[in-house]
Amino acid sequence: MKLKFEELLTELKVKKIRLSHQRLKVLEYLVHNQCHPTVEQIYNGLHKEVPTLSKTTVYNTLNTLTEAGLVRVITIEDNETRYDINTGNHGHFKCEICKNIFDFNIDIDSFDSGELKNFEIKDKNVYFKGVCSKCLSNTKTNHC
Amino acid sequence: MKLKFEELLTELKVKKIRLSHQRLKVLEYLVHNQCHPTVEQIYNGLHKEVPTLSKTTVYNTLNTLTEAGLVRVITIEDNETRYDINTGNHGHFKCEICKNIFDFNIDIDSFDSGELKNFEIKDKNVYFKGVCSKCLSNTKTNHC
DNA sequence: TTATTAATTTGTAATCATTACAAGTTGATA
DNA sequence: TATCAACTTGTAATGATTACAAATTAATAA
Helix, strand or coil: CHHHHHHHHHHHHHCCCCCCHHHHHHHHHHHHCCCCCEHHHHHHHHHCCCCCCCHHHHHHHHHHHHHCCCCEEEEEECCEEEEECCCCCEEEEEECCCCCEEEEECCHHHHCCHHHCCCEEEEEEEEEEEECHHHHHHHHHHHC | CHHHHHHHHHHHHHCCCCCCHHHHHHHHHHHHCCCCCEHHHHHHHHHCCCCCCCHHHHHHHHHHHHHCCCCEEEEEECCEEEEECCCCCEEEEEECCCCCEEEEECCHHHHCCHHHCCCEEEEEEEEEEEECHHHHHHHHHHHC
């Protein structure tokens, strides 16, 4: 965790992005909360610690970090944008009952279909939806 | 095309969804325009032919058809929901220059990772972003 | 350490997609 | 052809995101 945060700071400096207090706090929140939070969740989570924080700043910061490639946008549902500090190769599963988003390993690069051979692919996303194992067993219990 | 439309009608009847004039027109539009249109595009495209059509009806219809499984929602970008009458197994590539969305073949079922073995997967989506071949060659030309 | 300045933050207002709602209309059934 | 629940419609409400301008601050150099 600590390591990850230091690496992110270095990347910000390299890319000449100012290390403002708000940006560091948002980054820290994302490193500590890798549950793919929404803007609302980030804002609420930081509000006690940084009372002057504005929601606009959270939006601005996330856009800046996304453009810099430090953060990945997750748009599984059209009404809620989520953010992920883990920019590595992995898929997302959203449970329609508990609404949680789970990471799963997937080698997205393995299916670089020949159809797109003259296309420049910058970003690959795999999103699954359904019901997670925990909610599945709860549903079964309720039926008895 | 004709065949596809007839099949869709049969499915609507089976699922006891009324074959209203507006629903048939939206379905027809989707069958004829498989370019993953937005609500705005569908509404504008049908407005001449069906002047009384309301945008709310387009939303309602698309939600009904999606729940019935006749239409697939595409949410690559968080600010625009798109709709696809092709519910078969395929991926989507969005060009960030021309904004077009391209279909490509992909066997999504082939990577049913063991991590999700106790999950019920209802929907699988693969979204790529980047620059399409046409826009890539245009960019090159402009540099000369 | 301090001054300088451009970048950043902040709060409010604006925008845009989508949904809620209630009154009018219509498709399917008998 | 009558009936009625389902559907459509227009307007208003909602909610996420962005625009904007004034106040603040991080980074640089003296």
